[in-house]
Every structure is written in structure tokens, then in C-alpha cells.
Amino acid sequence: MTNTEPTEPARRPDARPWSWAVLDTPIGPLLLAATGQGLAQVAFHADDRTAARTVDRLTRRLGSAPTDACRERLEEAIRQLTAYFSGTLREFGLPLDWSLTAGFNRRVLRELAEHVPYGTVVGYQDLADRVGEPGAARAVGTAMGGNPLPVVVPCHRVVESDGGIGGFGGGLETKRSLLALEGVLPQPLF
Numbered sequence: 001m002t003n004t005e006p007t008e009p010a011r012r013p014d015a016r017p018w019s020w021a022v023l024d025t026p027i028g029p030l031l032l033a034a035t036g037q038g039l040a041q042v043a044f045h046a047d048d049r050t051a052a053r054t055v056d057r058l059t060r061r062l063g064s065a066p067t068d069a070c071r072e073r074l075e076e077a078i079r080q081l082t083a084y085f086s087g088t089l090r091e092f093g094l095p096l097d098w099s100l101t102a103g104f105n106r107r108v109l110r111e112l113a114e115h116v117p118y119g120t121v122v123g124y125q126d127l128a129d130r131v132g133e134p135g136a137a138r139a140v141g142t143a144m145g146g147n148p149l150p151v152v153v154p155c156h157r158v159v160e161s162d163g164g165i166g167g168f169g170g171g172l173e174t175k176r177s178l179l180a181l182e183g184v185l186p187q188p189l190f
Contacts (some may be wrong), residue, residue, distance in 0.1 A: 038095030
């Protein structure tokens with residue numbers, strides 16, 4: 001389902017065209033937003049209220065109301081996420097728009113996206129070490145919580161060094177479901 005009704009008519013000079021849709025998935029509805037650069041946002045629990053708040057926030061951040069301009073990018077994201085949830089896709093091949101994150105968080109998220117493959121996990125501390133910040137395990141947790149592209153940039157694959165599952169912005173049950181889908185955890189019994 002794609003919705004392109006504008007929520008705000010104002011347009012800034014630095015505005016970027018973007019489109020959005022809500023995709024029904026086994027972990028609940030996900031709001032997807034794409035710009036001309038690529039997928040920019042994945043938001044969990046995208047009921048009508050959450051979707052409206054997310055679209056309003058993106059309208060302000062991206063400087064324009066959504067349009068159909070980036071429909072093709074959005075449709076490719078929908079196709080790949082549908083394949084991921086059906087178990088037929090293990091590696092996303094989507095262009096990503098990293099503009100909703102910066103600095104340390106962006107470095108950590110890029111490392112995660114590029115070097116922690118499907119069916120594996122990494123500890124917060126190990127991820128901090130990988131980006132050259134050995135004392136930054138807690139900051140890695142903060143970066144995971146601010147990930148604008150969950151599922152595609154797989155913050156669900158980041159766990160505690162002692163074997164604990166750690167936190168997750170989409171909820172621990174969602175994290176367990178994603179790890180089970182990838183074979184890291186057993187499937188829930190019910």
C-alpha cells in the first residue's frame with residue numbers, strides 16, 4: 001500500500017523527493033520510506049497513528065511532502081523485504097539513504113550492514129572494536145536504538161557478550177522472531 005497524500009505543503013530549497021508505504025509482515029506492519037538515493041527509513045508497528053507521526057517527522061526532516069517520485073525504490077524495498085520474510089532472501093541488495101544518521105552511529109551501522117551476515121550475531125563490544133572504539137559498547141547500543149533502517153541494517157543481530165539477547169527498538173519478541181527466521185534461535189513454540 002503506497003500513500004502519497006501530502007501532510008504539509010511547505011517545501012525547503014534543500015528538500016528531497018520521497019515516497020512511503022506500509023508493508024504487512026510477520027512481525028507487524030513496517031513503514032518504509034525511500035528517497036532518490038535509496039531506502040531511508042523502516043519503522044516498526046506502523047499502525048495508522050504511528051505511520052502518521054512518522055510521515056510528519058520525515059516531511060520535516062526531508063523538507064517536502066511525500067510524492068510518487070521514488071516509487072520504484074520503494075517497490076524494490078517491498079519486494080526484497082517480502083522475500084526476506086518468506087525465507088528466500090538472505091542478503092539485501094538495496095541502495096540505502098544514510099542521511100537520517102551521522103557520525104559514530106553511521107559508522108557502526110555501516111559496519112553492521114556490510115560485515116554481519118544473515119544467520120550470525122555480533123556483540124556490542126565486538127562491534128565497538130570493529131569501528132576502532134573499544135570503550136564504546138554502550139554507544140553501540142545507542143546507535144542500534146537510533147537505527148533508521150532496522151531489519152535491512154540488521155540491529156537484531158547485535159547481542160550481549162554474555163549471551164543475552166540485548167535490547168531492541170521493535171521489542172524483544174520482534175528481535176526473537178527475526179533471529180529465529182535467520183536460524184539463530186529456535187522458532188517460537190506458539
